Amino acid sequence: DVKVTQSSRYLVKRTGEKVFLECVQDMDHENMFWYRQDPGLGLRLIYFSYDVKMKEKGDIPEGYSVSREKKERFSLILESASTNQTSMYLCASSTRRGGLETQYFGPGTRLLVL
Amino acid sequence: AQSVTQLGSHVSVSEGALVLLRCNYSSSVPPYLFWYVQYPNQGLQLLLKYTSAATLVKGINGFEAEFKKSETSFHLTKPSAHMSDAAEYFCAVSDRYYGGSQGNLIFGKGTKLSVKP
Secondary structure, three states: OOOEEEOOOOOEEEEOOOEEEEEEOOOOOOEEEEEEEEOOOOOEEEEEEEEEEEEEEEEOOOEEEEEEEEOEEEEEOOOOHHHHHHHEEEEEEEEOOOOOOOEOOOOOOEEEEE | OOOEEEEOOEEEEEEOOEEEEEEEEEOOOOOOOOEEEEEHHHHHHHHEEOOOOOOOOOOHHHHHHEEHHHHHHEEEEEEEOOOOHEEEEEEEOHHHHOOOOOOOOOEEEOEEEEEEO
């Protein structure tokens, strides 16, 4: 089974802090994704990566950056956290092998910025 | 731009009743389509996916979905709801056929399913 883990389930930070959210997958997937989920808005793509050291902006990259130094790990960074970044953050991974790239999700990190 | 519309942000059914969650997509070619389920305080879990092999797709937990090209729909159904089906359900389309970036998913806004005893 694919396993995608996220470093924290719940996180409380203060405005202006630098925040790191870590995601690790154990299935040698090439693709990794970061989404945020807000009530009534569904999932919105922040950043994605198709290979080590690669990154692409998604639909809402402002205020975020990412790092992919190793294939299994994809980090989301909030350079200076703001209250409007309070949200649920979901990481996902997928593989291009076999054609259809089903995304597998981690359990999510619920971030509260005070 | 491609999009996914889920009709109804909340659906409530009685235990044992039919579950019908609606999803429509915008596309001029058949896309790849997915349904995911999210239980409270958890990540998303794949329920089923359409890959053009068959229009009726069976998934886990007794769910199925039918791809209807003429209606650009991919509605999710289950004949008899169970209390454990209470969750949020997301329909998604892959942008692979739109010249998008190798299979990004575009999600609908989700439908919360409540099941009454």
